[in-house]
Amino acid sequence: MLVRIVKLTFKPENISSFEQIFEETKQRIRNYEGCLFLELYQQQGNPQVFFTYSHWKDANTLDNYRKSDFFKSVWSKTKVLFDAKPEAWSLTKKATLN
Numbered sequence: 001m002l003v004r005i006v007k008l009t010f011k012p013e014n015i016s017s018f019e020q021i022f023e024e025t026k027q028r029i030r031n032y033e034g035c036l037f038l039e040l041y042q043q044q045g046n047p048q049v050f051f052t053y054s055h056w057k058d059a060n061t062l063d064n065y066r067k068s069d070f071f072k073s074v075w076s077k078t079k080v081l082f083d084a085k086p087e088a089w090s091l092t093k094k095a096t097l098n
Contacts, residue, residue, distance in 0.1 A: 001036065002056045003091040009049050014081035018050070025074050029054075032070070034061020048083060059090065 010018050022040055030038040037055035056062040065071055079086075 001093060002059055002062055003093050004052070004054045004056060004062060005089045005091065006052045007049065007087040008052070008078070008082065009084035009086070010081050011083040012048055014083075015047060018078060018081050021074065021077055028070065029065075029074075032065050032068070034058070034065065062090070 008018070026038060026040070029035060034057040035054060036057060037053075039053045041051040041053065043049035043051070056065075
């Protein structure tokens, strides 16, 4: 399993636009082949900063998603809203404690 964390920083006036895009696409992202889990976080004290947190079956399924027309469409609408370059990390989960 691959864990993907993406940090997205938006211009203040674009926060609601991003939230609308996410609301409209979240189910399709989550149901994309290979996506096992999806969450969205907003930084406390800095509402411009969001993180997506997702689990993917493996790197190939994430790559397939990133190459899809659906992703390209969503990304083209999202990237014009940024206030800073996005950052992304692909991770391997090492432990879970509940």
